[in-house]
Amino acid sequence: MKDECKGDYVKLKDKVYPCSVSLTMDLVGGKWKAVILYHLIDGKKRFSELCREMPTVTEMTLSLQLKQLEKDGLVSRRVFGKKPPIKVVYSLTGFGMSFIPVLESITKWGNQVVNEKGEFVNGPS
Amino acid sequence: MKDECKGDYVKLKDKVYPCSVSLTMDLVGGKWKAVILYHLIDGKKRFSELCREMPTVTEMTLSLQLKQLEKDGLVSRRVFGKKPPIKVVYSLTGFGMSFIPVLESITKWGNQVVNEKGEFVNGPS
């Protein structure tokens, strides 16, 4: 039963998806993952830096999402120091970097949408 | 990278997002929206066709997601007939079509991932 490409299933780490779009959305979908990856495009960042750059995400959610991204191999986490002033640095892995073109595509479209139908705002207030 | 104002907020229909990536994920994120749009790339489809092409989505969820996509202006819904053998056709709007490049980018990346780390499967399971 040879279907078209669209009908084929794809499998990654014991999870089966109906198509590669579905797989992508599982890896980088959700409310924050793509945003996090976007903020890591320009290099490694500390946890607190990410917090500052994404003030609308709670620490807990950020931590959780980072962990999932790390588990899926998109982000790497390196720890410096052992006593309470610890330093943790996150960065894109090679795999994560391979996603940059998609992120740029997403950003570009989002900006277009805002330009045509929305508006840019300058403060949280 | 031209977009240096990553800290700016964007607004669309009374909703405020921390960045355009966040906006995009709100419009086409979730488990199925992007998949639905993907299946509409090659032209208009009836509800039952979409059901058949996406057997892992329930009718209810499909209906719900289509309604949201319609509300956000990405998909158009046209009804033919008024008595029980009704025919409803869904298609991408111009706005929806503007998202095709992003979908292609997503598909391409997903396929790469499967090629390098996963596998293609031919049957359901």
Added chain:
DNA sequence: CGGTATCCCCCAAGATACTG
């Protein structure tokens, strides 16, 4: 500093049954 531990709410999404 960089998280966890809890607790909680909401809603996406599924199952099943029914209808104009």
Added chain:
DNA sequence: CAGTATCTTGGGGGATACCG
């Protein structure tokens, strides 16, 4: 044919407090 109507559940995501 193309959906609704309910009901249920899982887990994403937030708030707050605390810890190594």
